[in-house]
Amino acid sequence: MKNKYVIGIDLGGTKICGAVASFEGDIISKYTIPTEAEEGEEAVLARIITVIEKVIEESKVVEDEIVSIGIGSPGPLDAKEGKIITTPNLPFKNFNIVKPIKDKFNIPVYLDNDANAAAIGENVFGAGKGTDNMIFITVSTGIGGGAVLNGKIYRGNTCNALEVGHMTVERNGPRCNCGNYGCAEALASGTAIGRIAREAVERGESTSLSRFEKITSYEVFKEAEKGDAVAQNILNEALNYLGICVANIITSFDPEMVIIGGGVSKGGTVVFNKVQEVVEQRCFRAMWENTKIVPAALGTDAGVIGAVALAIMESN
Amino acid sequence: MKNKYVIGIDLGGTKICGAVASFEGDIISKYTIPTEAEEGEEAVLARIITVIEKVIEESKVVEDEIVSIGIGSPGPLDAKEGKIITTPNLPFKNFNIVKPIKDKFNIPVYLDNDANAAAIGENVFGAGKGTDNMIFITVSTGIGGGAVLNGKIYRGNTCNALEVGHMTVERNGPRCNCGNYGCAEALASGTAIGRIAREAVERGESTSLSRFEKITSYEVFKEAEKGDAVAQNILNEALNYLGICVANIITSFDPEMVIIGGGVSKGGTVVFNKVQEVVEQRCFRAMWENTKIVPAALGTDAGVIGAVALAIMESN
Numbered sequence: 001m002k003n004k005y006v007i008g009i010d011l012g013g014t015k016i017c018g019a020v021a022s023f024e025g026d027i028i029s030k031y032t033i034p035t036e037a038e039e040g041e042e043a044v045l046a047r048i049i050t051v052i053e054k055v056i057e058e059s060k061v062v063e064d065e066i067v068s069i070g071i072g073s074p075g076p077l078d079a080k081e082g083k084i085i086t087t088p089n090l091p092f093k094n095f096n097i098v099k100p101i102k103d104k105f106n107i108p109v110y111l112d113n114d115a116n117a118a119a120i121g122e123n124v125f126g127a128g129k130g131t132d133n134m135i136f137i138t139v140s141t142g143i144g145g146g147a148v149l150n151g152k153i154y155r156g157n158t159c160n161a162l163e164v165g166h167m168t169v170e171r172n173g174p175r176c177n178c179g180n181y182g183c184a185e186a187l188a189s190g191t192a193i194g195r196i197a198r199e200a201v202e203r204g205e206s207t208s209l210s211r212f213e214k215i216t217s218y219e220v221f222k223e224a225e226k227g228d229a230v231a232q233n234i235l236n237e238a239l240n241y242l243g244i245c246v247a248n249i250i251t252s253f254d255p256e257m258v259i260i261g262g263g264v265s266k267g268g269t270v271v272f273n274k275v276q277e278v279v280e281q282r283c284f285r286a287m288w289e290n291t292k293i294v295p296a297a298l299g300t301d302a303g304v305i306g307a308v309a310l311a312i313m314e315s316n
Numbered sequence: 317m318k319n320k321y322v323i324g325i326d327l328g329g330t331k332i333c334g335a336v337a338s339f340e341g342d343i344i345s346k347y348t349i350p351t352e353a354e355e356g357e358e359a360v361l362a363r364i365i366t367v368i369e370k371v372i373e374e375s376k377v378v379e380d381e382i383v384s385i386g387i388g389s390p391g392p393l394d395a396k397e398g399k400i401i402t403t404p405n406l407p408f409k410n411f412n413i414v415k416p417i418k419d420k421f422n423i424p425v426y427l428d429n430d431a432n433a434a435a436i437g438e439n440v441f442g443a444g445k446g447t448d449n450m451i452f453i454t455v456s457t458g459i460g461g462g463a464v465l466n467g468k469i470y471r472g473n474t475c476n477a478l479e480v481g482h483m484t485v486e487r488n489g490p491r492c493n494c495g496n497y498g499c500a501e502a503l504a505s506g507t508a509i510g511r512i513a514r515e516a517v518e519r520g521e522s523t524s525l526s527r528f529e530k531i532t533s534y535e536v537f538k539e540a541e542k543g544d545a546v547a548q549n550i551l552n553e554a555l556n557y558l559g560i561c562v563a564n565i566i567t568s569f570d571p572e573m574v575i576i577g578g579g580v581s582k583g584g585t586v587v588f589n590k591v592q593e594v595v596e597q598r599c600f601r602a603m604w605e606n607t608k609i610v611p612a613a614l615g616t617d618a619g620v621i622g623a624v625a626l627a628i629m630e631s632n
Contacts, residue, residue, distance in 0.1 A: 076602065133473050154465060156570025157449050158606050167564045168598050171486060171556075180598045240487075248483045252568055254472025282484050282496045286392065290474050 005066045008307030011073040013089025018051035020059035021308040025125040029059035041091045068108040070311030072117030079112050079159045110314040119146025121306030122259050126297035131256045140262035143185045169244045188242040190263045193217035243278025261296030321382045324623030327389040329405025334367035336375035337624040341441040345374035356407045384424045386627030388433030395428045395475045426630040435462025437622030438575050442613035447572045456578035459501045485560045504558040506579045509533035559594025566599050577612030
């Protein structure tokens with residue numbers, strides 16, 4: 001029987017990372033170059049093609065054993081059309097990135113946003129292996145998400161499903177970058193935790209946070225761990241809102257598993273205990289008892305593994 | 317070519333309604349009897365079988381042209397196992413209702429909760445005809461919902477998906493029957509609107525509502541329409557929370573359509589205008605511009621038509 005491989009491309013604002021991998025998720029070859037986004041659409045496209053050529057060459061895999069290519073990219077994008085609509089750190093504007101790559105390599109090419117690719121990665125190779133219905137959420141600078149429902153990625157009507165960072169969790173909460181008030185992202189993202197801490201210091205609250213020149217969520221986690229009451233309170237509030245967001249996801253999707261990744265999830269037990277506590281308060285017992293809330297399993301290669309998993313899921 | 321028909325059974329606490337219908341949704345025969353729930357599991361099962369026999373007989377359809385039976389029932393239930401777990405107004409406790417009916421009539425029998433059946437009914441024959449991704453919510457005594465995603469009913473892991481009445485929309489809101497605080501159901505259902513109005517009258521607020529002996533959401537809608545400021549304010553608040561619930565559904569599911577049914581939706585323009593306004597404030601433009609929010613189209617026969625549609629969708 002012929003061996004089968006796919007190519008995954010993790011397209012980011014600073015670098016393009018590609019890999020050839022087996023259907024079991026073993027990376028055969030990997031290659032990374034800077035994106036150089038300022039050079040424009042065609043130049044970045046050419047660099048993606050270079051990465052693909054390079055990983056094929058280095059993998060020593062026979063070219064017709066490679067069955068498809070998956071690309072994970074920041075959105076918003078149109079996965080069905082293969083178009084990147086617009087995204088802050090890449091030059092593409094309504095640019096069909098799938099067609100030229102498909103024409104070049106003569107195999108199917110699949111595009112999806114990075115949160116969906118990460119969700120698929122966790123489903124195929126990570127914490128969600130073996131689940132049919134799972135939600136992945138990433139909590140870092142922003143809050144995003146992706147869903148695998150009935151064993152397939154669920155994109156929704158405009159490829160924007162699981163924009164859970166913009167779920168309203170506090171009617172009169174702070175203004176979010178999106179224009180709405182009280183979004184989960186404005187109350188529970190890493191960025192929000194840092195901002196709320198800086199505001200506390202500026203108000204003159206008595207906290208060990210005031211000795212830092214730059215306060216991010218990292219310092220808030222550290223000082224809370226050391227016993228600073230202000231930091232603990234900020235974290236508790238933010239995680240309460242994250243818990244409400246997760247509870248609403250469980251109430252809506254009734255998933256087998258909610259996987260939480262991103263910088264804030266690195267906070268570990270303090271994060272997962274609080275989220276679990278809020279979920280148990282706010283969801284039906286029959287639902288929370290059957291929903292595991294767990295950290296993401298994929299590490300530094302999550303982006304490219306997600307793109308590999310996208311190629312595999314869409315090839316099945 | 318042989319004509320194909322299905323049977324739909326709307327199982328309720330007070331009556332059992334059955335129908336034979338064509339795949340186009342035309343009802344050929346219909347029969348309704350009281351449930352007499354107090355007589356117990358076997359008696360109610362026997363009455364369901366009676367209804368099925370009666371509608372077959374009256375339809376004059378040849379028995380082998382009937383391909384399946386759909387049953388819509390209050391939940392919670394296990395659709396995969398065909399079991400009603402427990403429900404306030406029916407005698408069944410962990411009762412497999414599908415197996416005896418399947419054994420009796422020798423055709424596939426499908427069970428689902430009434431909100432899912434209503435969602436399927438709207439998708440196959442109602443306002444959601446032709447959509448692949450749509451959410452149905454019913455706002456009456458409680459708030460429930462169902463989702464058709466990628467053309468199929470989405471049930472979730474424990475058959476409880478779309479329990480959107482228990483989405484938290486106000487962190488410190490009033491206590492809900494489910495034990496949580498600030499559920500949509502406790503703030504925006506018909507029951508909630510009536511309760512909030514009675515509380516306003518008890519507090520002695522100056523409102524035309526005080527002249528009613530019994531205040532339900534119906535009186536609140538009526539008095540608001542006539543210009544009573546207290547009634548208008550109560551309604552505006554409740555519909556604001558309903559709007560947050562719908563906005564969070566759109567942000568999570570990115571559907572083509574949200575269909576709102578149930579008693580409160582009969583409020584008409586005042587309901588849909590307010591929900592639309594809140595959704596436009598709280599969702600991404602790209603999402604709300606592509607999501608129609610519309611009233612349910614199926615009327616008095618919605619229950620049995622939903623069960624018919626369930627049988628058809630599952631037979632496809």
